[in-house]
Each structure stands twice: as C-alpha cells, then as structure tokens.
Amino acid sequence: MPKRTDIKKILIIGSGPIVIGQACEFDYSGTQACKALRAEGYEIVLVNSNPATIMTDPEFADKTYIEPLTPEYVEAIIQAERPDALLPTVGGQTALNLAVELSEKGVLDKYGVELIGAQVKAIKVAEDRLLFKEAMWEIGLETPKSGAAYNFNEALEIVKIVGYPAIIRPSFTLGGTGGGIAFNAEEFEDLAQHGLDLSPSHEILIEESVIGWKEFELEVMRDLKDNVVIICSIENFDAMGVHTGDSVTVAPVQTLTDKEYQYMRDAAIKVIRKVGVETGGSNIQFAVNPQNGRLVVIEMNPRVSRSSALASKATGFPIAKIAAKLAVGYTLNEIPNDITKKTPACFEPTIDYVVTKIPKWAFEKFPETDPVLGTQMKSVGEVMAIGRTFKESFMKALRSLETGKKIGSEKLDFERVKERLITPNPDRLTYLRYAFELGYSVEEVQELTRIDRWFLSQLEEIARMGQQLREERIDSITPARLREAKRMGFSDLRLAFQLGATGEEIRQKRKEHGIVPVYKRVDTCAAEFESHTPYLYSTYERECEAAPSQARKIIILGSGPNRIGQGIEFDYCCCHASYALKEEGYETIMVNCNPETVSTDYDTSDRLYFEPLTFEDVMHIVERENPDGVIVQFGGQTPLNLALSLQAAGVPIIGTSPESIDLAEDRKRFGKLLSDLGIPQPPSGTAVSFEEAEVIAERIGYPVLVRPSYVLGGRAMVIAYDSRTLANYMDEAVDVSQDRPILIDKFLEDAFEVDVDTLSDGEDVVIGGIMEHIEEAGIHSGDSSCVLPTYLVKAEHLDTMRHYTRMLAKALNVIGLMNVQYAIKDDIVYVLEVNPRASRTVPFVSKATGVPLAKVAACLMVGRKLAELGLRDELKVDHFFVKSPVFPFMKFPGVDTILGPEMKSTGEVMGVSDNFGQAYAKAQMSAGVMLPRSGTAFISVNQHDKKNVIRIADRLHQLGFKLIASRGTMMVLREQGIPVDRVFKVYEGRPHIVDLIKSGKVDLILNTSLGKDSFYDERAIRRAAMQYHVPCITTLSGGAAVANGIAALQQQKIDVRSLQEYHEALSNGVLERSESGH
Amino acid sequence: MEALLALEDGLTFRGESFGAQEETSGEVVFNTSLTGYQEILTDPSYAGQIVTLTYPLIGNYGVNLQDEESRRPFAEGLIVREIARLSSNWRQEMSLPEYLCRHRLVGISEIDTRALVRHIRNHGAMRAMISTVDLDPESLVRRTQQTPAMVGRDLAKEVTCQKPYGWDEGPLDLFPDDKPADQKPSGSKVAGRLRVVAFDFGIKHNILRLLVDSGCELTVVPATTTADQVLALRPDGIFLSNGPGDPEPVTYAIRTIRELIGKKPIFGICLGHQLLGLALGGRTYKLKFGHRGGNHPVMHLQRRQVEITAQNHGFVVDLASLPEDEIEVTHINLNDQTLEGFRHRHHPLFCVQYHPEASPGPHDSRYLFEDFRSMMLNHKQ
C-alpha cells in the first residue's frame, strides 16, 4: 500500500525530560520519525518539553513546540495547528499516556485528529496489565498468576492466592516505578500502598513470582497488511527479577534452540496480533523456566522503547524510522533496507557478532538508598559493545562504562562474596569475576545468581585467562598468547595490570607483532549482501572492512553512557558538530558507545564507529582513518579526559588546545591565571591529606566546598561547615580520584550564580547566553533552574561578566565553545569555574536564541570565523526561557530531596513565555511539579533565611494562600503582621506537619535546611512531600520564583508558540550555512 | 588442535579443530540462521557441502536427539567462529563437539567466518577441504582442486532411503506436561486420513511430522521409485521432498514426476520444486552462493503478504523458462526476485523453493501443508 494522502499534517509527541526509564532513546526514535515523515512530504508538528533533544531542533519539524506535555497544552497546540493525525508511539510511555488522555477527554474527536501507529484500544490492552493477561489467556499463552487490586484490602486478598515472593506492579508507570518484589507481608504492605499511590489509575497488579527464570525480549514489527517480522531477539544475562533496563542484556538470544526460539517467535506474533497494534514496533518480554522451557509472557510495550533503540543499534535496522513509515500506510516490503539498498525492510535481520549492553547506575549519588536491583529500573544510562564473541563484546562493554576506577583498585569484600552474588547489585559483575578467581565453580555461581551457566562459563573463561596472564610478563608473553587475550576482549590497560607493565608497553608490543584490530560492518544481513553503510566495530580478526576514504575528515568523540551530570546535552552537541562539518564539506566520523543516542544512528555521520571511548580504542580508529582533526569539545568530560594523551600520541586535536583545557581544569594553574588577569575567585587551595586540608580551611574560613579534581556533575562535592565534616570527607573521597588532589574553595553563601556560554574563534568572542540561576550558588548548576535573559542581575555585573568572559576566552585561546560559571556576592563577581568545552546549557541557549551554538563552534574549529558566519553581537532573546531540572528521587526510597553542590537531576525541561512567572510555572509543570493556584502553604526556614522569607510569605498571602509555619518562622511572620497559623514539627506533637501533608492539607512547602540537628524532621517532610506530590521548595530564591509562577498560573492563561515563531522574531543572524539543515 | 581450511581458489584459513580428527571435502556454503545448527547439520540437503555458520557462537545449547532432522548429520563439515566450551539448555543431551566426534564429522573454529562469507559472496560457492592431518596450505589447496564439483552430481541417490517405510510421528511437543489442557497442540487432524506417498530425496523429519499433522498417512519411498510403484500404493497425494545438490542429474525422478503430473495431487519442496520445474519443461541454474538462512522474505503473490522463510538451496528454477500458459507463479523472493513457488493452472500441483517445514526457521509458511490437504480433498471429490 502506498502512503496515505488523506493526511497532511502529523503531530508527534516527544517523551519529555530524561528520567530513569525514559532517556535519549526517545530522542533517537522521535528524530527518526520526524525525518522519515518529513521526507515523505508530511507537515510535522512536534511537541516536547525537553530542549536538549535533537528532535526539537527547529529544522526537524515544521512547527516545534517546547511546551508542557499536559492535555491542556497539547490541546492548545492541536487547536492552533489542526493536525490530521497524531503519532503517539515514538515518545515513550509519556506520549502514549498523553494520547490516551487526549482521546478520552474527547480532544481528538473534537478536532478530528486520528491516532496513527496505535489505537487507544490496543494501547489499553497492552498497558493495562489485567486486560493484557486476559488477552493472553484468550490466545492460549500463559502469564504468571495474578490479580489486580484497586485498594489495599483487595491487595491483601490477592496476595493470599499468589503467595510470596510476590511481584507488585502499578499500572501505567514508567520503568516499573513503584513496583517491587515482596518477600514477606511487611514488605508487601509497603509496596502495595506505594504502588496504589503511584499508578495514575490507582491500580496495581499482584503477581506470582518467576524470579530466577530466564528473561527474553523480542522486538516485533507489524504493518497494515499484517506482515510481522522480528527485528531482534535479546536475552537477559540477569535472570527474572532484575528489570531489563537494569540487566546486562545480549543480542541475539544465546541459549535457546531453534525450536524454542521459534515457539517464542510464534508467541510474539500472536501477541502483537491479539493486542491489535496495527503498525509499528513493539517490545514483548518473556520468561522461560530453565528447568523445562515453560514460557510465560511478561509484558508488551506497544511502541518503540529503550530495547527497540538497542535493537536498532544492534542490528542496523532503524525500527523507529520504519515504524513511522508504517504508520502512514506503507508496508514493510515497500520500504528499502538502507544498508543493503537492494533488499526490502521486510525481513528479519541476522547478525554475525554479539551485542552486549551493560547499564550504568548512579547509586553513589544517593548514598541513603541500598544499591540493590529489582523489578524497578534504577540505571541512568547504558553502554553497548559489539564483538565477534560474547567475551569480546562483554569486555568492550565493561570498559565503555567509564567507572573512573583504576583497574585492580576495586575493594572486594572476601567475606561477602556470596551475598554480593545472591542479591543483584551494580557490583555483581566484579564479584562474578572475583568468585571465579576464588575458585567457585560455574554450578555454584549459577545456584547463587540464577544466571545461565552458559554466560557464567564465558565469564569463567575470562577470569581464567586473567589469572593465567598474571603468571606471565610483558617480555616473555608470546605474541600468540597476547593475540588470544586481545581476541577475548582484554584492554591494554587490563593486560598491563595483569602483566605488570604500562598500557603503552602493551600497545608497543602489540604493534611490533601486528596485533591490531580490524573493523567489521553492521549490515543487518551477516554479509550476505553488500553493505553501503560504514557502521563499524572493532574486533581481532583477519579481514578489515573499514575502507577509509581519502576525503577531508573529522572524528568527533562522543560522550559515552548517560550519567547524572553528563547526558543528552552532550550527545546533542556531538550530533550538531557532525551536521555542521558535513555541511562544511568534511567527512564526519562519530565514535561513541551509547546505544540510546542520536549520535549512534548510522544516519547521523558519514561513518560510525560503535566503540568504547578509551585511549586505546580511539587510537586504533585514528590510526585506521588518519583524520584531519579530532574533536574532544562536545562529548563532555569523557573525550576531554583523553585530550592530553591523544595529543601526546600525535593526534591532531582541533579547537581549543588540550593545554588550555588542562590549564582550565588544573585548579592551581588556573587560579594563577585568574589572579594574573585580576579576576576574583573564591579563595581556595588544594590538599592531598586531611592535615593540609584543615590548614587551608582555617585560612580561607568555613564553610568550604571540597571536591576531587576532574569530575563532572559535582560528583563527591560537599559543603563543610566544620573540620569534622572535612575529616569525614577526606576519608571517603580518596577512592574517587586516586592521584589527583582534593580541591578546597571558600563557599560563597547566598550568592547569585550565573552561567555564561560563549563562542570564540581565537580573535572574536560572541556571548551566546547569560543565564541567571534561580537557586543560589551552592546548588549545582545542573540542579538549579535558570532563566535567559537574566532578570535580577545588575547591569554592571552583566558587563563585568562579559568582560571577564572575553578575557578568559582570549587567555585560554578558546576556539569553539566555553562555559563560565560566576557567583555574585556583595557586588563582587567571582569565577567559579571555566569549562573550555560545550556545556550542559548549549542546547537550551541554542533553542532560546535560534543560533545553533554547537554547529557554530564546530565550524570555528575547522577555521571559520565568527564574522564570516554572521555572528558579531551577543545573542539576544526576547522572551523568558526557563530551564528546570527533573529529579529521580522517586526511584530511590529513603533519599533526601534536598539540593546541594552535587548534581542529582537526570534531565531538564524548558518553559517559555513573555513573563518570567509564566515561563517558570510552565517549566515546573513540564518537570512534573504542579504548582498550586491556591490552598495552604507551609513555611519553615532556617535562622539565616528568616529575614528574607518575609517578602515571599507576604506575596503568598497576597496571592490568597493560607499560611502555616513552624514556631520560629511563625513568630517572624506574625511580627510583620502576616496572618499565619502554627503547625507542629514532627517531634512537637500531633497532628504534625507530616500528618497534614499525608492528609492532603498542605499544597505548597517552603523549607530551607536548618542544618543537621533537625535533619530527621526535615527529611520526613521532604519525603512526605515527594510521595504526596506536594511541591517542596528548599531555597528562598526558588520560593520567590514559585510565587511568581503561582501569580502567573492564577491568570489561567495557556499560551503556546512554536520555536520557529520565536526565532523569526529575533535577529540573531542564524548560521547561514546550516540553515537548510537536516 | 590445529586444523586447516582450504578453498579451491587458493585461500586458506587456520583454525582449531573441534570435531573428528580427519579430513573432509565439499562445497563450502554459508547459512545465516541464528539458531538451528543441529537441524542444519542433519538436513540431508547439505550432503556434499561444508557449512559455514555466520552466527559466530555455535554449540551454546548443545545437542539433543529430538532436534535431528534425519538419521544422521549429512553436512560434510562445519566452520564456525567460536565453539562453546560449555553448553546449556534443559533439553541438551551432549555437546556439539561430542556429537561431531560421534559422527566422525570435522569441525573447524576460530575462523574469520565473516571474511570467508564475503569471499563466497564475491566469488561464489566453491570446493573446499578441512583437514587436521594435512596442515600444509599448498598441498591442501591442490588436493581441494581435485575434489568433485557440485554441478552434475546426483546426490539425492546417496542420501535417499533404501526401501519404503511408514511414518506416523506428529509434531514435537516441547512442553508435554506443562501446559493448560485447553492449549495442547492440535495434534493430527484425525478426521479423513489421506494416503500420501513421500519421495525421499533427502527428506527432513519435520516435513514428515507436519504431513502427519495435517492428516496424512505416510509412505516414504526411495528417490528411484517408479510412477507405477507409486500409483500402486493408491495415494491421495504425492509429496516431493527437499534434497541436496543439482536437480538436473536426477533424471529418473524427473521422468517419474512427469508421469505422475495430473494423475494425483502433488506438493513439492525445494529439490522437489526444482524437479517439478524440470519435469514441466523448465530450466534450473546455479545461484552464485545460494540462499541459506531463516530470514528470506517471500511474497505470496495472491495475498500480497510476506512470509519470512527458511531457505536452503543452491539451484533455482529459471522463472522465464516455465510455460506461462500452464504455470502460475505463486511466490517470489523479495531479495533477488527469484522464483519461490508456483502451481499448475490445470493440474493439482504446487510447490515452493523454500522450506515451509522450517526447522530451523520461522513458521510463517505452515499453511502450505493445509493447502496440500485441501488440494487432496478437493481432488478426491
């Protein structure tokens, strides 16, 4: 069937901010869908609240709305745009849920919008666990025994039937939020209650446990002609009980015979037909009993998913792109396979390599929570690696993780090996190796972990090899042996550790003996047909298919796995660099190992190397490709950390020089530069011991901010008010960064923080954006909301910052992007830090100004000048653009939601309007914080804040809020004549504040930290606020912004406007060359 | 232990032996299925061939006696990237290396199979040898060049059964005692048993099982059985099986088939399809490197639907050579537009080039067995 011509305009809903369970894989799928449908001539209207996405670049849609993903706002967009159809299947759970809501509210009918890709009925059958089970029963497939409960008593009845352990799963939540395994009645009560709370439909499913069974996933596609194909099969290394998003997963399936696999395939086809997903991709999960092969269906996701992104990268088959085409009526056989060109997309990819995905967690950021893995997803990112054997791909994936730990420095607890194997946890892979080194047998480990023996025996082989290598020495090891180890995936650094040598020595020895990797292609067909797409991975084999060209070419190093502090923003920048350089006439080569991203789409760059971002792996690519330049500025800290060693090895790094990068990162030398330039900075020092640290702290005065050098996202950064905290810190921090000192800064209390992103070509400097943080310094810039343009910063300070920024760009001879963080206190502007690279805010500034900063920067790096590109003056904006962070606290029971200098947010959203209040309220709404329009506000602030809270309290009062406060705060407010009632703190009597929160009597909380004495009280308040969805503001500056936001909300205005319109009104001289775009 | 693989055009690969310690020769081909090495090895269509598996990890789930497709392995040898040291599956009875040794089959691992496949893709399927004895590349290449070629060889004769036999086993039930009562596999549809004579040119067990499943009472007969002998069994239908190698030299079967066309309903698979093509006056030719795998898209021309099919053939019937007034093309390969199935416009006869019985491979095309049954029932009336 040809494409439909009765629809012309299609609305696509994105997935919103990056959260655990929904990350940049949906930027990848959304971008593909936009591209594919536009190429077919459809007019695309896109809505997504996340500015850091490629899909929200104005050139990917005809109209791009960065607006809250709520029914009201999307309705307003529908009203303005009148799309013919809505594609809800590329924006994750968010888009699906929103589409269902719009349909149920009658919005789609009202405006005559047709859902394409999945119908409401199908979405419901797939997403409603109970309907799904019924449907499975009807087609003769088994699911675990279960029942649905809508209240706590029903839940108790059901658990009597299914027994313990029982799985609790709330309906319609993301990544298993609120779910878990209850091993006993006590755990059950907690989980059931929590789950009922969290499910939008107040429904939980209580299910028989099949923990320990094998877990599998199939990625299925179907078209309107009922052709169904399986794109990829995935086997989970971790058994059932660990969320697939937290499992090591492997493609293709390894341990099923053809009969068993085909049985599963038949089941998957039956499922997609029964559920009634008419077109597109779906993900179906199965569990298989390892004793007898009994198969049960676990769930189906009727949309593209994290796994489908992985499957696309694993096979070279672009699921989202094809799904979009199917949604407009094409059939699979009508769509060509991009890679072979000659064969159609209607086939099942076959692969001749093994793909391993390993998740990356961030438990170290949430020390109050147990690092235990279960049915709820906790990981914040993942890496994928491709190898010709499982061992090779596994080892490559491991080194892609960038743990930052030196090989051999892990602290392994001999006493707890069994425990660490039994309970799934982020360190289990290390303990598996350790167990084999200690002589555990595959059978013993299997019993403890329930991981399939096949996988275990593979790990055992690796462990054995490691042990044997330890007996050898660098000069005695035979080339054959070295090759064998490399073929198994051992990195040079690991070999160096085993052989007691340096990485460089290993590298030299290998090269002497010609032991270097070759590159093979990912081609969907195991070489049966010729591949036209250089999507490559390294392996130690005989034949190389890299076939590098003689063109002028640039390598762009990506940012590796997503983590808190380094996420989609950097991938965004890498993609932009690639787009821009292509337009400049270069061949672009991307190196990255993150399967979720747009950068690892084979379509993004001319060539894609799906490889770990280590010195060794990057050098091999450089040696093979011989590029004219390598860019390290866009991938966050990951490539930056390689800059010096790459340069030392003769790699042509373009843009700001590695020396300058190093200078900016080296506190001592950088401090000297600042004082030479006469730029103030907080007094500081570096220390390698507690004694040294204490001396410094005494000299500069407490409070001080301490942290290790060379980390991103404020990792392991704390504010120490006294020497005891400092001592504790020194004890723990040492393993974060072994041979780098601790940095100690004077902590500037109550200072404004400002971020500046700037472009420089070595001569001229153009400031891209000056962003004022809503929260004061001390809250990590990534966790603070910020607004462009600034609205409270004095003009003279803006000028000072402009001046400093220019000086710094010149002094560091920046070519490309630079980010400076300033703090303003007592009318002095301090520099907090300089990042001579793309920063987290680059996409935000680009969206606000309409100038793609990263593209410009890439052009500068290859020698273009700002003036040539039409950029002379500081970029302007003529609306308020607010960026707000999104936090994962919900996923980590027990953690405190207080903000600090260590970054905790996973993603961001943007709110735009013509006044600050509305822009802020929209950003908050997009971030999932529903500010109340009226009601009761609870205020409790520390001594220090008492004076300044008055203004805010008064404002809330004016806005019609009833105020309640703790005793101290109450007294201050009453003195000012503000009406306020007293409420008990937790230990003062009942009902206390937490009781009030739980009974829904509080609508807003303003609570600044009183210091550690009242810690318990405060934490209880903040936890309760989170659980009961009461906005809880922990800074005064945040409180003031919230009051502004509420004032705006009271106007009841729903304003929507596309980026294209915003940009048109501006005259920033959009980068001429890039305008035609992608 | 070391082993050497040599191709007739001089290319050699060193690897490790994982099966019998001896030598083997045959035409080297590749199969792109991700699963099913055991079915592939025991498929008699691979007689005369050394199979390269493109999926690099082989042996992971071991070998079980249920998954054999014939009485023994027929492939001449196996080429893989890595052989599993430990295999894991609840049905496994032995490891793949054990199985190879038991059947004196040569296997070579640690080969850059992708390089080999690309070579075959570019230069065509060719003769090869694997040896654990002669490790001298020059000598092994020379000896490879002296082995017989595939074209013109009647391999069906070598793999067919010696005398007729009955078969009454239905499809395998993977989970015999672990299934709710209402979803036991349908089993054979006992009502209206149909007598079917199945020619064994190298028939696979799963074909027999699926024929039983669709209600056939089977007599399997040797390739050389004559038309009179077949008709004497008073069959309701005749089945022509898959089999190895070049169809052209199987002249006796072509003659027999010609005599049977129009007399009884006929269903052919793979070699059976090619023999029908030849019997109807068509031509066959050899593909450069054949179709072997489980992911080939085939268009059902009438329904305009795509089936993902299992394939295993080196020769094809030339679409243009078939008489258009007699033959209707029913299936086309979407990858290269070659003929995948046809039926006769006047006689009860249809056949497919691919393997609806799969094993290994997807089950999309099982309806053909039902079609066969309907054809026989219609013809009976």
Ligand SMILES: Nc1ncnc2c1ncn2[C@@H]1O[C@H](COP(=O)(O)OP(=O)(O)O)[C@@H](O)[C@H]1O
């Ligand atoms: N009945 C069960 N017994 C044991 N583990 C289960 C069961 N159901 C689900 N799980 C585990 O929980 C994870 C999440 O469940 P799933 O239904 O896939 O929800 P989600 O929508 O979060 O992906 C699965 O990946 C699996 O490991």
Ligand SMILES: Nc1ncnc2c1ncn2[C@@H]1O[C@H](COP(=O)(O)OP(=O)(O)O)[C@@H](O)[C@H]1O
């Ligand atoms: N001297 C200081 N006084 C007050 N706050 C500071 C100071 N230095 C850093 N901060 C706060 O800590 C946060 C993280 O510090 P920063 O140097 O930007 O580290 P990162 O490299 O993680 O971005 C900043 O955003 C700022 O809010």
Ligand SMILES: [Mg+2]
């Ligand atoms: Mg799931």
Ligand SMILES: [Mg+2]
């Ligand atoms: Mg910072």
